[in-house]
Amino acid sequence: MRKFAFAESGEGFVPPSTADFNLPPVFGNNEFTTKPILLVLFSVVLISVFFIIASRKALVVPNKLQFAGESVYAFVRNGIGEEIIGHEFMRFVPFLFTLFTFILTNNVFGIVPFLQFPAMSHVSFPYVLAIFSFVIFHYVGIKKQGLGKYLKGIAFMPGVPKFVYILLTPIEVATFFLVRPLTLSLRLFANMFAGHLLLLVFIMGGDHMLKGVIGLKLIAPFAFAFGIGMTFFEFMVQCLQAYIFTLLTALFIAGALADEH
Amino acid sequence: MGRGNEEGAMWSIFGYLISGLIIWGGIGWALDNWLDKNFFLLGGLLLGAGSSLYLTWLRFGRN
Numbered sequence: 001m002r003k004f005a006f007a008e009s010g011e012g013f014v015p016p017s018t019a020d021f022n023l024p025p026v027f028g029n030n031e032f033t034t035k036p037i038l039l040v041l042f043s044v045v046l047i048s049v050f051f052i053i054a055s056r057k058a059l060v061v062p063n064k065l066q067f068a069g070e071s072v073y074a075f076v077r078n079g080i081g082e083e084i085i086g087h088e089f090m091r092f093v094p095f096l097f098t099l100f101t102f103i104l105t106n107n108v109f110g111i112v113p114f115l116q117f118p119a120m121s122h123v124s125f126p127y128v129l130a131i132f133s134f135v136i137f138h139y140v141g142i143k144k145q146g147l148g149k150y151l152k153g154i155a156f157m158p159g160v161p162k163f164v165y166i167l168l169t170p171i172e173v174a175t176f177f178l179v180r181p182l183t184l185s186l187r188l189f190a191n192m193f194a195g196h197l198l199l200l201v202f203i204m205g206g207d208h209m210l211k212g213v214i215g216l217k218l219i220a221p222f223a224f225a226f227g228i229g230m231t232f233f234e235f236m237v238q239c240l241q242a243y244i245f246t247l248l249t250a251l252f253i254a255g256a257l258a259d260e261h
Numbered sequence: 262m263g264r265g266n267e268e269g270a271m272w273s274i275f276g277y278l279i280s281g282l283i284i285w286g287g288i289g290w291a292l293d294n295w296l297d298k299n300f301f302l303l304g305g306l307l308l309g310a311g312s313s314l315y316l317t318w319l320r321f322g323r324n
Contacts (some may be wrong), residue, residue: 072290085271157319167285168319169314174280183276244268251269 012206014114016200021193036119036120043105043119076100076246084250085257092253095136100246101130103188105239111198111231118238122193124187130185133249141256150256184248191241195234202227274317281313282306 008091023035054069063071076097082090101121110118119125141150154176204221209216289305292298 007308047273075316155315160319168316170284171277171280171309171312171316174284175276178285179276179280183272183279244272247268251273261288 013205016197016204020064020200021196023117025053035117036122036125039109039117040106040125042115043102043109047101047105048127054227072101073097074132080246080250083255084247088257089189092250094251095117095132096246097146099249100242103129103245104239106114106130107192107242108235109236110192110238111199118192118196119197120188120241123189125187129188129245133245133252134181135182137252137256140253145198180252184245188241188245191237195237198229198230202230263281269275270321274321275288277316277320278310281309281316285309285312 025031025033025036026035027033053068054065059066077089077093080100081093081096085092106119106125109115110121138150141153144150145153155172156165157168157172160168202223206220206227209220209223285305286302287305289301289303289308289323292301292305
């Protein structure tokens with residue numbers, strides 16, 4: 001592998017780069033069995049199995065597994081769904097819950113030993129999720145208010161002089177149709193990408209120093225300690241990003257449902 | 262309203278600021294290229310930033 005090339009050649013430290021994100025196919029030359037895709041498939045199986053087992057026999061006094069499952073569900077339903085969307089929230093809970101658990105699991109894969117790769121650091125995965133979110137919140141708004149009224153609500157802010165629309169309408173339209181899905185996906189992508197790169201720098205740097213002269217060997221433990229500290233920090237970022245993605249999707253849906261902005 | 266809405270407001274404002282700069286800055290940049298001038302980009306960016314702030318005030322500061 002490229003990233004350990006310096007050990008044999010005895011050359012300087014090769015810092016991690018975007019090449020470390022292009023993982024080769026796992027089975028033969030099949031392009032559809034790269035690590036991110038397998039991890040995404042595995043996450044789907046894992047989430048399904050976990051919540052099926054956790055909810056299979058619902059007890060009045062829940063056991064640990066049921067309690068864990070119900071906590072996550074209650075967090076999304078009450079903390080995000082009910083608080084943001086309001087009285088119509090129940091029909092969006094399945095989508096929000098799927099979104100949250102899917103992103104959370106795939107993000108946390110970034111620090112699980114042996115898996116150690118966040119699939120969301122490949123930008124196409126967040127793009128697809130943002131497209132789902134985009135289609136759903138526009139669909140909900142159009143269905144609730146009708147196409148004309150919905151678009152009018154986006155483009156024309158009530159209570160401003162007419163000539164100001166020349167300035168404001170392009171901004172509003174760009175926000176709803178371009179900037180929202182882009183920021184939604186790019187925020188998740190950039191956080192996961194940068195986080196993974198950061199961990200690579202500390203761990204690979206520590207590894208490199210460990211193979212160096214005695215002075216470097218003494219510093220290496222600090223690099224590893226920082227790497228471990230950053231791993232905990234990453235865990236926080238991974239949870240936060242899953243939460244923010246779901247929260248913003250809920251906010252967009254709530255905005256589309258509201259009669260006026 | 263809870264903390265979630267404040268976070269949402271923050272990202273909405275961020276979105277407006279970005280869109281304002283991109284749209285009006287982009288129009289300014291296009292005018293610069295078309296008319297071979299060099300001040301439309303600056304003007305567009307300022308106009309975009311100003312309109313975004315006005316829009317933010319309309320949506321979040323009015324009441």
